[in-house]
Amino acid sequence: xxxxxxxxxxxxxxxxxxxxxxxxxxxxxxxxxxxxxxxxxxxxxxxxxxxxxxxxxxxxxxxxxxxxxxxxxxxxxxxxxxxxxxxxxxxxxxxxxxxxxxxxxxxxxxxxxxxxxxxxxxxxxxxxxxxxxxxxxxxxxx
Numbered sequence: 327x328x329x330x331x332x333x334x335x336x337x338x339x340x341x342x343x344x345x346x347x348x349x350x351x352x353x354x355x356x357x358x359x360x361x362x363x364x365x366x367x368x369x370x371x372x373x374x375x376x377x378x379x380x381x382x383x384x385x386x387x388x389x390x391x392x393x394x395x396x397x398x399x400x401x402x403x404x405x406x407x408x409x410x411x412x413x414x415x416x417x418x419x420x421x422x423x424x425x426x427x428x429x430x431x432x433x434x435x436x437x438x439x440x441x442x443x444x445x446x447x448x449x450x451x452x453x454x455x456x457x458x459x460x461x462x463x464x465x466x467x468x
Contacts, residue, residue: 330393335406337392339384339452341414349426352408360432362439366423368416376459382413382422385451392450399441403434409442411452 335352346365353361368380385391388411396407405428412422425442429435447467454466 331397331400333400333404333406334393334396335408336410337389337396337408338410339388339392339413340410341412344410344412344421344424346421346424346426349408349410349424353406353426353428355405355428357430358405358428358435359430360435361426361428362432362435363427364423364425364439364443365421366443368418368420368422370418372456372458375462377418378457378459379418380416380422381455381457382411382416383453383455384411384413388451392446395445395449396442399438399445401434401438403429403431404438405429407438407442409446411446411450413452 346363349363368377370377392409396409400407407427409425416422425439427435427439427442452467455463456466457463
């Protein structure tokens, strides 16, 4: 078994509100001059329908898979990476995911931040159940 890459400072899935400051603190490093952050929030509309709430659920392997994803998107230029996703019931405006990446220069941080959120959405077993104000609903990510 290989050792985890220490540049992945934390990955987590939790049912409590997410802190951007926690992610920023995790990737803060005197060697880093560039810091990229992605914050995903629950939007008020999807598919031209008003969103009432989202309910996220995750497979027990989600944190392990998220760490694998984080390590797979790292490049040599990256100083640190942190990612956290929320599960449970969320309302419009709530934070659903936070990704932070630092590097000596902005380009690498921005690229890896984008790669992390894109790959997380593709590979990490987290599912979204959307409830709309019109009474309809849908599952996303199954």
